[in-house]
Amino acid sequence: PAVEAYSPRPPHPANVPGTFYVEDGCCIACGVWEDVAPDLLAWLPGDDYSHCYVARQPETEAELSRMMDAMHVGEVDCIRARNCRPDWAERLRQAGLGQLIDRD
Numbered sequence: 001p002a003v004e005a006y007s008p009r010p011p012h013p014a015n016v017p018g019t020f021y022v023e024d025g026c027c028i029a030c031g032v033w034e035d036v037a038p039d040l041l042a043w044l045p046g047d048d049y050s051h052c053y054v055a056r057q058p059e060t061e062a063e064l065s066r067m068m069d070a071m072h073v074g075e076v077d078c079i080r081a082r083n084c085r086p087d088w089a090e091r092l093r094q095a096g097l098g099q100l101i102d103r104d
Contacts, residue, residue, distance in 0.1 A: 008080055008102060014044050018057035019081050019088070020067055026078035027051045033070035033079075040067055041079075054079070064088055071097050 011021035022041070029050040033041045040063060042055035058064040068091070071079045081092060082102040089101055 012044075012051060012053050014051070014053035016054055016057060018054070019084050020054050020057060021080055021082070022051075022053050023078045023080060025051075026076060028076055028078075030075045032073040032075060036069035036073060037066040039063070041070060052078075064091065068092065068095055068097060071100055 009023040009026055012024040012027075015021040020040075027050070029052070031052075033052065040054060040056050040058060041052050044051040044053055058067045067079070071077075071092075072095070077100060080100045080102060081089070081097075084092065084101055089098075092098060092101055
């Protein structure tokens with residue numbers, strides 16, 4: 001049988017515009033990204049349900065590395081990329097994160 005391609009959920013509305021985003025309703029509040037990319041991701045304020053989001057897009061190679069680290073440690077693959085620069089897309093693929101790049 002054919003395997004269907006994963007269709008990501010829409011981005012959470014709190015994400016800043018740009019390549020990287022957290023899917024809406026996907027976050028399980030694992031918080032594992034806090035050690036690797038606290039400058040790029042943040043928690044949505046609120047008491048009922050914690051949800052992370054991309055608060056700042058990476059601009060440098062070092063920031064991209066931290067975002068990739070967050071993508072690696074995330075427990076449910078909620079951090080995704082779209083409209084990715086070709087060189088960054090290649091880095092994501094080489095790091096085993098190609099499945100988290102949306103098809104444009």
